[in-house]
Amino acid sequence: MSWLVADAHSRDDVLALHPALAANHQRLLDEIWDSSLDAVLLEYCRLRTATILQNQIAWDEPRSAAAITAGLDESLIAELTKWPTHPGFDAAAKACLGLAEQYVIDVHGITDEQVRELEGQIGPDGVVTLTTALAAWEITHRFDNALLSSATEGES
Amino acid sequence: MSTTPRVRSAVDGKAPSIRTVMAHSSAVRLAFDTMYATLWSNGTVDVDVKELVRLRNARVTDCGL
Numbered sequence: 001m002s003w004l005v006a007d008a009h010s011r012d013d014v015l016a017l018h019p020a021l022a023a024n025h026q027r028l029l030d031e032i033w034d035s036s037l038d039a040v041l042l043e044y045c046r047l048r049t050a051t052i053l054q055n056q057i058a059w060d061e062p063r064s065a066a067a068i069t070a071g072l073d074e075s076l077i078a079e080l081t082k083w084p085t086h087p088g089f090d091a092a093a094k095a096c097l098g099l100a101e102q103y104v105i106d107v108h109g110i111t112d113e114q115v116r117e118l119e120g121q122i123g124p125d126g127v128v129t130l131t132t133a134l135a136a137w138e139i140t141h142r143f144d145n146a147l148l149s150s151a152t153e154g155e156s
Numbered sequence: 157m158s159t160t161p162r163v164r165s166a167v168d169g170k171a172p173s174i175r176t177v178m179a180h181s182s183a184v185r186l187a188f189d190t191m192y193a194t195l196w197s198n199g200t201v202d203v204d205v206k207e208l209v210r211l212r213n214a215r216v217t218d219c220g221l
Binding site: 021025027035108112125127 | 162163164166177178180181183184185186187188190191194195198199217218
């Protein structure tokens with residue numbers, strides 16, 4: 001539901017107010033999911049930032065098709081808050097999730113060492129893709145929070 | 157705040173900058189730039205208002221660029 005458009009029931013319904021922007025927003029998301037960065041890592045970070053920014057809608061919508069194809073394990077998604085110590089998350093996942101959390105909580109707290117470690121795990125192209133994805137998802141999470149309400153808000 | 161790229165340039169002979177670093181993921185960068193351009197060139201919100209919001213957002217988030 002949205003207070004902006006009376007009969008809107010989804011993000012797409014609201015974005016339809018600006019078709020050109022909606023199309024280019026979707027294109028950006030498509031490029032991110034089609035990139036060389038492991039879609040499972042991307043989906044971990046999308047959902048983790050959704051939790052931190054309290055966007056229940058991102059949790060309620062279907063998981064990324066690219067991530068499912070890449071082998072997303074739903075049992076690990078259920079353990080996402082435990083990523084720092086959970087053995088199911090490897091070094092690359094931990095480096096990505098660490099940056100994702102720092103990005104949305106205190107972006108100025110990101111360090112040279114942190115980025116070097118991340119680059120060692122996913123390469124410079126991965127770093128650029130991940131940081132752009134984090135920007136895109138922060139936009140999306142805040143857009144949802146500002147303009148939509150979830151019937152199940154606050155459950156994640 | 158950091159305004160020096162932490163990732164090396166993707167363009168031989170060019171110093172690291174936001175442009176040359178983003179070139180590591182050129183398709184994603186192009187899509188981002190296209191969306192950004194649409195924000196500025198389309199819609200009913202006056203461009204002066206958009207710039208005020210951009211600057212205010214930069215101040216709030218302490219963006220050194």
